Amino acid sequence: MSETPQQREAVLTIFEKGAEGRRAFVCPELDVPAVAAEQLLPARLRRVAPPRLPEVSEPEIVRHYVKLSKRNFDLDSGFYPLGSCTMKHNPRLHERVAALPGHQRLHPLQEPRLAQGALELMWRLQGALAEISGLPNVSLQPSAGSHGELAGVLLTRAYHEDRGQRRHKVLTPDTAHGTNPATVTMAGLTVVKLATDAAGGIDLEDLRAKADEDVACLMLTNPNTLGVFDRNIEEIAEIVHRVGATLYYDGANLNAIMGVTRPGDMGFDIVHFNLHKSFTQPHGGGGPGSGPIAVSGRIEPYLPVPVVVRRDSDGDEGDDVVYDFDYERPKSIGRLRGFHGNYGCFVRAYAYICSLGADGLKDASEAAVLNANYLLARLRQLGVAELLPLAYGELCMHEFVLCGGPMKRQLQIKTLDLAKRLLDFGYHPPTVYFPLLVEEALMVEPTETETKETLDEFASAIAAILTEAAEDPELARNAPHSTPVRRLDEAAAAKRPVIRQAL
Amino acid sequence: MSETPQQREAVLTIFEKGAEGRRAFVCPELDVPAVAAEQLLPARLRRVAPPRLPEVSEPEIVRHYVKLSKRNFDLDSGFYPLGSCTMKHNPRLHERVAALPGHQRLHPLQEPRLAQGALELMWRLQGALAEISGLPNVSLQPSAGSHGELAGVLLTRAYHEDRGQRRHKVLTPDTAHGTNPATVTMAGLTVVKLATDAAGGIDLEDLRAKADEDVACLMLTNPNTLGVFDRNIEEIAEIVHRVGATLYYDGANLNAIMGVTRPGDMGFDIVHFNLHKSFTQPHGGGGPGSGPIAVSGRIEPYLPVPVVVRRDSDGDEGDDVVYDFDYERPKSIGRLRGFHGNYGCFVRAYAYICSLGADGLKDASEAAVLNANYLLARLRQLGVAELLPLAYGELCMHEFVLCGGPMKRQLQIKTLDLAKRLLDFGYHPPTVYFPLLVEEALMVEPTETETKETLDEFASAIAAILTEAAEDPELARNAPHSTPVRRLDEAAAAKRPVIRQAL
Amino acid sequence: MSRYTAITGADREQMLAAIGVESVEELFARQVPERLRLARALSLPKGMGEQEVYEHLRSLAEGNVSSEDQISFLGGGMYDHYVPAIVDMLCERSEFLTPYTPYQPEVSQGGLQAMFEFQTAICELTGLPVANASVYEGPSAVAFAAYMAKLYNGKGRIVASAGLHPHTLQTLHTYAHGFGSEVVEVPLGEGPEACVTERQAWLAAIDSDTSAAIFAQPSFYGAVEDAEELVALAKQGDGDPVVIAQVDPIVLGVLKAPGECGVDVAVGEGQALGGRLDFGGPSFGFFAAKQEYLRRMPGRIAGETRDLDGRRGFVLTLQTREQHIRREKATSNICTAQALNALAGVVYLSWLGRQGIVELGELLLARTHYARQQLTAIDGVQLLHERPAIRELALYLEADVAEVRRRCIAEGIDPGLDLQALSGREADRGGLLLAITERRSRQQIDALASTLELALRACWRKVAA
Amino acid sequence: MSRYTAITGADREQMLAAIGVESVEELFARQVPERLRLARALSLPKGMGEQEVYEHLRSLAEGNVSSEDQISFLGGGMYDHYVPAIVDMLCERSEFLTPYTPYQPEVSQGGLQAMFEFQTAICELTGLPVANASVYEGPSAVAFAAYMAKLYNGKGRIVASAGLHPHTLQTLHTYAHGFGSEVVEVPLGEGPEACVTERQAWLAAIDSDTSAAIFAQPSFYGAVEDAEELVALAKQGDGDPVVIAQVDPIVLGVLKAPGECGVDVAVGEGQALGGRLDFGGPSFGFFAAKQEYLRRMPGRIAGETRDLDGRRGFVLTLQTREQHIRREKATSNICTAQALNALAGVVYLSWLGRQGIVELGELLLARTHYARQQLTAIDGVQLLHERPAIRELALYLEADVAEVRRRCIAEGIDPGLDLQALSGREADRGGLLLAITERRSRQQIDALASTLELALRACWRKVAA
Numbered sequence A, B: 001m002s003e004t005p006q007q008r009e010a011v012l013t014i015f016e017k018g019a020e021g022r023r024a025f026v027c028p029e030l031d032v033p034a035v036a037a038e039q040l041l042p043a044r045l046r047r048v049a050p051p052r053l054p055e056v057s058e059p060e061i062v063r064h065y066v067k068l069s070k071r072n073f074d075l076d077s078g079f080y081p082l083g084s085c086t087m088k089h090n091p092r093l094h095e096r097v098a099a100l101p102g103h104q105r106l107h108p109l110q111e112p113r114l115a116q117g118a119l120e121l122m123w124r125l126q127g128a129l130a131e132i133s134g135l136p137n138v139s140l141q142p143s144a145g146s147h148g149e150l151a152g153v154l155l156t157r158a159y160h161e162d163r164g165q166r167r168h169k170v171l172t173p174d175t176a177h178g179t180n181p182a183t184v185t186m187a188g189l190t191v192v193k194l195a196t197d198a199a200g201g202i203d204l205e206d207l208r209a210k211a212d213e214d215v216a217c218l219m220l221t222n223p224n225t226l227g228v229f230d231r232n233i234e235e236i237a238e239i240v241h242r243v244g245a246t247l248y249y250d251g252a253n254l255n256a257i258m259g260v261t262r263p264g265d266m267g268f269d270i271v272h273f274n275l276h277k278s279f280t281q282p283h284g285g286g287g288p289g290s291g292p293i294a295v296s297g298r299i300e301p302y303l304p305v306p307v308v309v310r311r312d313s314d315g316d317e318g319d320d321v322v323y324d325f326d327y328e329r330p331k332s333i334g335r336l337r338g339f340h341g342n343y344g345c346f347v348r349a350y351a352y353i354c355s356l357g358a359d360g361l362k363d364a365s366e367a368a369v370l371n372a373n374y375l376l377a378r379l380r381q382l383g384v385a386e387l388l389p390l391a392y393g394e395l396c397m398h399e400f401v402l403c404g405g406p407m408k409r410q411l412q413i414k415t416l417d418l419a420k421r422l423l424d425f426g427y428h429p430p431t432v433y434f435p436l437l438v439e440e441a442l443m444v445e446p447t448e449t450e451t452k453e454t455l456d457e458f459a460s461a462i463a464a465i466l467t468e469a470a471e472d473p474e475l476a477r478n479a480p481h482s483t484p485v486r487r488l489d490e491a492a493a494a495k496r497p498v499i500r501q502a503l
Numbered sequence C, D: 001m002s003r004y005t006a007i008t009g010a011d012r013e014q015m016l017a018a019i020g021v022e023s024v025e026e027l028f029a030r031q032v033p034e035r036l037r038l039a040r041a042l043s044l045p046k047g048m049g050e051q052e053v054y055e056h057l058r059s060l061a062e063g064n065v066s067s068e069d070q071i072s073f074l075g076g077g078m079y080d081h082y083v084p085a086i087v088d089m090l091c092e093r094s095e096f097l098t099p100y101t102p103y104q105p106e107v108s109q110g111g112l113q114a115m116f117e118f119q120t121a122i123c124e125l126t127g128l129p130v131a132n133a134s135v136y137e138g139p140s141a142v143a144f145a146a147y148m149a150k151l152y153n154g155k156g157r158i159v160a161s162a163g164l165h166p167h168t169l170q171t172l173h174t175y176a177h178g179f180g181s182e183v184v185e186v187p188l189g190e191g192p193e194a195c196v197t198e199r200q201a202w203l204a205a206i207d208s209d210t211s212a213a214i215f216a217q218p219s220f221y222g223a224v225e226d227a228e229e230l231v232a233l234a235k236q237g238d239g240d241p242v243v244i245a246q247v248d249p250i251v252l253g254v255l256k257a258p259g260e261c262g263v264d265v266a267v268g269e270g271q272a273l274g275g276r277l278d279f280g281g282p283s284f285g286f287f288a289a290k291q292e293y294l295r296r297m298p299g300r301i302a303g304e305t306r307d308l309d310g311r312r313g314f315v316l317t318l319q320t321r322e323q324h325i326r327r328e329k330a331t332s333n334i335c336t337a338q339a340l341n342a343l344a345g346v347v348y349l350s351w352l353g354r355q356g357i358v359e360l361g362e363l364l365l366a367r368t369h370y371a372r373q374q375l376t377a378i379d380g381v382q383l384l385h386e387r388p389a390i391r392e393l394a395l396y397l398e399a400d401v402a403e404v405r406r407r408c409i410a411e412g413i414d415p416g417l418d419l420q421a422l423s424g425r426e427a428d429r430g431g432l433l434l435a436i437t438e439r440r441s442r443q444q445i446d447a448l449a450s451t452l453e454l455a456l457r458a459c460w461r462k463v464a465a
């Protein structure tokens, strides 16, 4: 195939553009008396050679990054069924409201009485998340899902320590996302893995065997990363609670169950939310995110400081109620970061909750589950299921995991090849090789904001790739062909890492 | 060549997407008592079948138009040396300030005392344009260059009519932009063409022969569309004024001369500005624009209503001065449109003038002229000039016109082919086949915001295309190859026009 | 280097050397006669950094009271509708914001297809078969239509209803004086015909020399005309004029389409369709017509075609109408139009959708009706007309309108515009024109009613005192 | 259909038929035990249209007094710098805003290259050879660095200067309690060492069990530390701790780079580099280190490589450090980080440029010096320290700081933060910390001086009365 225009483009970094002396910034004039440099900052503390930042004009910057942006695939341009990531539509209304000066230019140390709007928003968001999760106490502070997990495990520790217990084990199923075990280690505890049963849920035998008084917590996703709702969840909760451990809910898959069932009602003690998944915070190519947590009453005393509270007003200000930060939490695990969390993400999540309301959130989850099941059914109708069977169960929740083993054996193409070939068809591939226990896993999450037409076209594309591969597997094995770059040598990158522009 | 991903995309309009019943809009609730439809609007006046607008969800709209946008070439992504169009960088600061609620949500009929900021901005812009053009009286009203031209010719008529004269001829050089003659006709006058002399300026003999008492006006661009500054301009002014006619300056090429020389000082009576050229209003794919006019004292009485004035305050409001609209202009030609002109464009143009200041504007023109001459020199160095000689003169102002005749004869490719091949190289081509008097014209305007590197690369691309064409002219003749669509059948489009989606 | 340029000292030297001149000064000296060179710097302030410019423009913005700062019932040609966020987002994309008019269709399919879609939406709204890709704005669109009528039938007389917006009438006069047509104004009627075109006078004014007959729907006073009847009166047989309607596009979900009423050309102001107020511009004008006018229409038109390989694509078509090809014989002089605003329009209409435009129209009808009832219940407030009103209401106040306005504004509510101040017509004295959009809630209408009532009483007290 | 979904009734029927279930209800019934199903609707308000949501969020925004509404000298970790318009424009592009973490490098070269450029900029700023693509924000970046130190040398003792931001110290305690390290705080000095780390105590606290020694540059009080000396004291030979500096990146055009001072790891809060205040987040944390820490760093790292055809390209590299590969053995648990904020950072730094970052630093130095002079000339205002200050100034007020603040705020000026209220330290009573950015002009500093003076006098009068 001949090169596409983007493939022909010379790849230069911003540091390789521009010329000595070029610039965009115009420094405000020195409006105060000039003072000798030495007097302001002695030579010993001064930098001699300035950092070699780019020297570029504003038009060069714009053109550089606009062109760079075109080398990205994005949700606004195409279907992005990346399992576990909930790539739902990012409403632009949210960007508009987040950009209002009253939100974006609000200093985090502004007096609470002069930040009542922000505090009210946080308080309302706390309330909504509590209601959605069925757990009444919320901290908005964590910066992402994994940060919420860390908070959760530290809360569990604090809870046990407060009871004089030093439990060191945390149970995680083998389907768990990598952040779960990594978090456990960072929190100073030890991972104990749980097996998965034939239905895709937790192997109860294994759980019973491992649930002892050393267990601090069981971390679970439900529906889990197989897209399977663990029907035994009440029994699991029972087992875990019987040994005095807590039950942690990884909320990455909340999009399946909003308004349908609630972690609190299932028996979970702690849940984290990914506002950048279920609640439309755009992913930004890898963040920002936000990972609030909600907890049951027995965990509440340990929540990070501060939390947002509403109080009756003492009357000075004319309002009935005032919102404030509460720092007086003697049993708190402390802070997880500076200030109060990713407020900009709160604005977007709150706007989303306001837009959808109670019914809309439930509709969203219903549509997410309907879309996933329809896509699965469509793939079956097209005969794809023979080569890519569903790993577990018959139906699925908001996502499903296919097993690429048969495809690999019959067509000699791997899941990776299928994924890369999808790029040529204009799709972002599903998540691949996760969860680990499924051979050649392909994890598909269409989300509720996609149309039936898109699902139909995507299913047809998969079918077409398989048909094509039966004839000529090289097409997939060498895919992608039409992307700005083709397959990249990751091994070389890791072996001799070049992680900055040489200057 | 194989198809690019974009070429493979199915082209569907928004009307062909969606499905019955889909929607994005949520109507605010009916918060007033419901009333029988007939009572509100009788059946006789009611629409029965609603307009068949699209039925699409918000994500579908976003994806549709984001993908459509990627089928456009744009200034932020590449070099756009479109002669006569001044495709200079569009600073995003301007979009930011234009979007401030105090500007964008200001109603045009707001009381002047509650729109002092807007009026002050307009007054300051009037002043700046007057200073730049050397003509003291400004009307911001016209919506684009051609609208400014219409204003100008109507002003000329009003001026003569006020003197009891009904002059019917307007002289325009054969290099004139099409809007000049079209405007003359719309204004009820008759075009008389002037020849161009060997230096690329107005043929003075021809002018002298045609300048008689029937002539209302001479419309001129200086530098003209050949990029040539007419050195005889004073003499031209003299001839025109001697017969009592006015001299009109088409300001499309103002970018060559800001702070260097002024139409008013050259003897012009009326000038229009293209804020969407010299003053960075983004072109928007064909507008909006803004075409203010500046005139000499003798034309002033006829300016459109209203104009913005500054008055000493009567004291009530605390400010020293107040800004207002002046409608009391008995000799005015009247209105050219609703309200006060394209204020959103004024904000951007004014921001630009503030950013650059006196020195910066001059620097911009100097850089524009330097860039054009350098690109010309570079093309010469690369031997391009043999096939594409400069049509007139040795140097140029901010743009230059090459003659594609030798190329056509020697390489058997036309200017159109060269232009289309440039698309494959990632450039927007220069203006082609204008001005009409140059054979196979190629009109190049790099603007001041481009880097030397870009000019070098562009020159090399032209040279490469010529070299390649010497070997294989088909490459250019069939170009472009890599654009979303290839050459389009314009004849068929005009013969059986399909100008709307059939539903 | 100034702002946005990139020529360093080293660049300049190399560039001058390549050109073969000593200095930039020499470049000018060799081309522009010395006498004409400005010997001084422009008398303008020094340039400023981005932050300072932002602060300056922000402080100017703060010198304005916008619809973000007050409850405003101002209308009269531009309206405070809600503009959805996707309109801004899409219009701010470099790919739509920064290209020129699509002269190279191969790399302009985005803009061209959007124009094609826009044209489709305008055809659907107006019920007419052809539309262009935009003209400047509303009033000049009417003037362009009148010019087209003249090109079409060569006649020199324009009959225009006094129900047109004053700016439209003024613009029409300016243009018509240029292209040499006479404008005859048809007065408004009285009683049941108050605020709409007087039918007898309309009939009488139109003769066989009439090039165009023009009315507004609804009228400037918000009164819905009987468009079918106006058309029928204008078209009596041979030598009929071109009937032109200036229509408010946002009400066309509920109001009979101009095309259905027999109108030949429907034009109007597009600001209500996803446009900013922007103190009056930029917005877009739309222009739709019957098939027979296609080749005489002004402005750009996007058309569908195929590429070399048979792919569907779009081009600017029928360019032989236009100035750059036809020059003095062009059907108009328009060049740069309002592509970006038209894009906003078609995005907005897609967002509103087939159901939405009807629902919105019904909401406006109901709220306007409610406002009519609430406001006319106030002592000293009367209706100016009895015609149906969809989203704009004309009232008569038994007080000095300017003073009433001042009092309401002081309470944070702009009650609508002073009809006489805008139209200059003596008959409009005491008239108030107020616009209802979906942003004006019942609560705001109620607030207006009580504020207006108090303002009126205060005026009377002052007079009494 | 709810907002943003697209399943029509007809769609639903076809979809259910394809799946082979009767209803959506059945889909859930077959998977989620009945007992667990929520039998009621969520107790949340009804959904709202876009316009209503906008109005609601706007009214909440108006419940805040932002730096757009008052002259604010608040700093203490986040700063009111001017963010150029290109940052917003680029970050709002769908292509940067909406993708996930770049798991498919072939279609993520934009984001990956931006990360690579960001890493380069951070290396240049800090004078260290390696950097990652971002961590959450400043204080947790310090905690991540301490964790890395522990992974690196296996030791369990962290020495931390009291000059660190209180939030940093608190965060460090929280994390360290988790990963099982002890945190020892080194006090601030007195006299010439006021507001910076007490050198003797620092030296004394660091022993051979010390995993990490951490200080802030400048200190929380805005005082410039002698970083070279702190490093020299910490590194006495074998078994040295990892020396970690939390640095303010915006001053690194004038302040000696951490790398030059011998620091091992430099981390910090990136908000000053083109970030919004956003009531505290999102922003980004940066993380740079000496080469030997590369394979133990947390977070994403973009690396350069080649594609099949030899084209230059970028990938996420050294992923075996990360949770999704290494799981419980990962060097951290971080997954989603702050890519978009980091993009804003590198765009900002490109805009500022090589000269700009120095000029800006000099401007801040000069204005801070000026503020220091003007403010300490006021009766009742003293300096808290004598160390150089670049852009943040700590003062001692002979009055109740809360009351002084209240009085200044009432005049439209926030004079800076109440040190003791934030730190909770008794020693900080009377302390005021104020930040100077390029947005705070001399005029504003002068206004602060006079307002502060009046406020102090008023406080005294009250006490006297």
Ligand SMILES: Cc1ncc(COP(=O)(O)O)c(C=O)c1O
Pocket: A084, A085, A144, A145, A146, A147, A177, A179, A180, A221, A225, A250, A252, A253, A274, A289, A290, A291, D334, D335, D336
């Ligand atoms: C199941 C699951 N858990 C946890 C996480 C971690 O969330 P975050 O990336 O916000 O840290 C993810 C995100 O990828 C996930 O899919």
Ligand SMILES: Cc1ncc(COP(=O)(O)O)c(C=O)c1O
Pocket: B084, B085, B144, B145, B146, B147, B177, B179, B180, B221, B225, B250, B252, B253, B274, B289, B290, B291, C334, C335, C336
């Ligand atoms: C020389 C010249 N005159 C006039 C015009 C018309 O300007 P506008 O497109 O703003 O109507 C143009 C624009 O193309 C031009 O290049």
